[in-house]
Amino acid sequence: MRILEPEPREAAAFINTNRRRGLIAVFCICGGTYRGRAAAELPVAPYLVVIKPDGTLLVHGSEKATPLVWNPPGSSNMAVLEGGTLLLKSLRPRPSESVVLKMERVLEIALFDAGSSSVRLRGTERDLVDFLVKNMEVVEPGLDVVGVEVPTEAGHIDILAVDGAGEYVVVEVKRDVADHEAVFQLRRYVEAVAKARGRARGILVASDITSSAFHYLREYNLKFVKVKPGELMEKLINKNNCKSSSTDVRR
């Protein structure tokens, strides 16, 4: 369902009638403002405006993946006529933010019953953690897993293990290049575990590490283990390797 070059009144009615029914795409020339935690002005130009039934509002220009202005799901979008011109007002309740678009011209409005399907992403950090838990020898031989996503006062530990000597080993996992933040994170966890449970050391597992991060790593006596998620991808995306083989890990 679509309208070409609609009159403002027509466009407003179309938007208000259908805004909860499907995805609305508006090809238009408009200006606008964003006000909220920050502020921005949108210069008058042609844009693609998308209104989703969940309240999402997107205003896209001809560049970049990120919309120029937007409001996330949960916003209230409404078309109003003000002195014959069409305004599209979007209100996000918390935090209180607004996007107001003033339409100079509407070239097309289309309603489209888009799918609400979500994609399951594979090869994430969580998948890498799951793989490592079942293949701890990749991290270091002789480790026994104590827990995953273990809460501490400093945050959640990706993998907590114990080595043959009974010392706690904190494993922090990054899917890609680990930076110094990852090292500081690991250091905090090790300190927290040392304080709460006893002697502990740390291992950072990542596909690579920045030079600065490596410097801090040495300074804090932490260990780095390189893994190639790309090479493991086949295993990571085949969750068939889950089975009930967790008992095998015990050695």
Next chain:
Amino acid sequence: MRILEPEPREAAAFINTNRRRGLIAVFCICGGTYRGRAAAELPVAPYLVVIKPDGTLLVHGSEKATPLVWNPPGSSNMAVLEGGTLLLKSLRPRPSESVVLKMERVLEIALFDAGSSSVRLRGTERDLVDFLVKNMEVVEPGLDVVGVEVPTEAGHIDILAVDGAGEYVVVEVKRDVADHEAVFQLRRYVEAVAKARGRARGILVASDITSSAFHYLREYNLKFVKVKPGELMEKLINKNNCKSSSTDVRR
């Protein structure tokens, strides 16, 4: 310019001819895959596909602000026919990632000469820092600014100042709620300044602070100053307050 219910051949020609000329919106029913740093399958359903002249590819469903799958600017997008069906292939060079869409049906393709304007965001952390530098009494009376974005081995300090006693004061600024990461960041900076320049202390300036962050703040003997960027917004977004009044600060 638009085509309704185009044949695959027609759609492919349209996309390949215009993909660098403007924003192309495709209303279609398709399935697809994403392969790269991670992996995902897009189930066959109706989607809005956006192809931008800068190479951006977005596939939107009826929910969420984030596309279901995408490729960022710099990707190469191409339509190909394979056994009579239309494939849209997007290749991102570095890191190597691909999105491939298999069109079951194309309802509409529209070409739109969207504006390439960019918005200037105001009320950012940088704006807040600039404001504080000119109004240091908001942070603490008696401070003299030494520098902004001062590099240290631990990172860049938002504001470095000295107090009446000649002690260095590291100021870390957050636009919104400061979490424990902000506190650890500040702690690192204070340690770096203490090591490089002499006695130093730290002040965290933010609109609020999480309870955990506040706990660490006390532990490290750091100070918290609450500011309301919302209330300062009028001043933050009016860059008229910049003038050449920087000399006044010296007092």
Next chain:
DNA sequence: GCCTAGGTCCCGTAC
């Protein structure tokens, strides 16, 4: 609601 952390984060900037 608050807090924590990941993300195919994107994006600009400084080196």
Next chain:
DNA sequence: GTACGGGGCCTAGGC
């Protein structure tokens, strides 16, 4: 190019 950090980040998961 790499590295670093902000962002109106968004989004999911706990509590």
